[in-house]
């Protein structure tokens with residue numbers, strides 16, 4: 184959410200962001216509502232003052248004037264109440280609109296409607312040249328009995344999975360390994376629930392725009408989060424942190440649930456896009472300084488790249504377009520990992536800077552050294568998300584006989600003969 188001061192001082196920049204992010208929102212209507220509310224407030228104050236003046240003069244008034252005075256006081260009161268009712272409606276309309284006003288995107292972000300406008304800024308690692316016909320991850324799994332993708336569908340429906348044997352072990356070990364690696368960067372490991380109240384999703388930014396993608400627990404008025412970012416954003420809502428408390432660094436682990444409502448037909452085979460998965464999330468609450476945010480953005484990205492390098496997965500870093508980055512982002516860099524069976528890179532990480540857009544929604548504030556209370560900045564990035572990361576991992580490291588040779592860092596985790 185942007186502040187009213189900023190919106191009124193830079194309406195044209197906000198209008199450009201609305202266009203560049205493909206948002207449908209009439210900012211002139213929003214600003215007109217603000218003006219109408221101010222005018223109505225002035226009128227209500229004047230009416231209240233008049234009614235009080237009449238009431239004060241009532242006791243000294245001549246008897247024949249009392250009726251007239253009483254009538255005028257009543258009219259003033261009724262007019263004020265009618266105006267206040269009208270203002271309530273306008274306030275609600277403004278509040279709903281303000282939640283949809285996008286953050287101003289990074290000036291270096293490619294302007295475009297969706298991922299087609301994304302730009303590759305860096306490619307790392309050599310994609311493997313196989314001297315045999317490589318298998319895709321589903322075939323590798325079936326060959327090695329590493330998952331049951333059919334039976335579980337009978338029980339749990341499509342886009343579910345169950346891993347078996349050493350692949351089940353690998354997922355657990357990778358999550359712990361990612362937590363420990365990110366802890367090494369000074370982040371506090373924290374496990375958070377996926378269950379959260381509606382307010383948490385509004386604060387993080389998932390609501391109102393993406394309700395469709397969120398599982399609802401209607402009877403309990405709760406929802407299931409698709410990322411630890413939801414609960415982590417709400418954890419300190421309403422508190423006034425001290426500058427000395429910042430930066431707050433969380434390595435958040437949680438199950439993640441997504442309806443994938445908009446993805447019908449996409450990635451239906453295997454582990455790329457499922458309804459429930461696990462993720463280690465890097466989450467930062469830092470001081471409201473664009474350079475500090477820029478520094479943390481670079482660190483979050485580097486941390487994810489370090490994990491990919493240790494897993495020896497070739498990847499590319501993407502500058503995400505204004506239309507693809509989403510409402511709250513100032514800047515988003517996705518990391519896409521090489522998937523041999525698809526012959527292309529697929530998103531496995533998403534690193535975002537939000538400045539104070541999310542903190543303002545979440546009422547995340549701190550007292551600066553100057554004693555002034557202000558909204559913080561927040562950032563988040565995937566450290567590792569499974570099972571999606573298993574797809575490039577298995578496929579890139581497969582051998583002609585359908586086994587998977589583990590890179591040293593992972594072989595160390597798994598023990599055994601260096602193979603999965």
Ligand SMILES: Nc1ncnc2c1ncn2[C@@H]1O[C@H](COS(=O)(=O)NC(=O)[C@@H](N)CO)[C@@H](O)[C@H]1O
Nearest residue numbers: 410412455456457460531532533564565568571
């Ligand atoms: N339906 C899904 N199935 C499997 N993995 C998923 C799914 N949706 C997202 N992911 C994984 O989770 C990562 C982060 O998801 S994200 O929506 O892009 N970004 C976030 O959730 C941010 N909080 C940063 O983690 C993705 O890059 C992908 O690796």
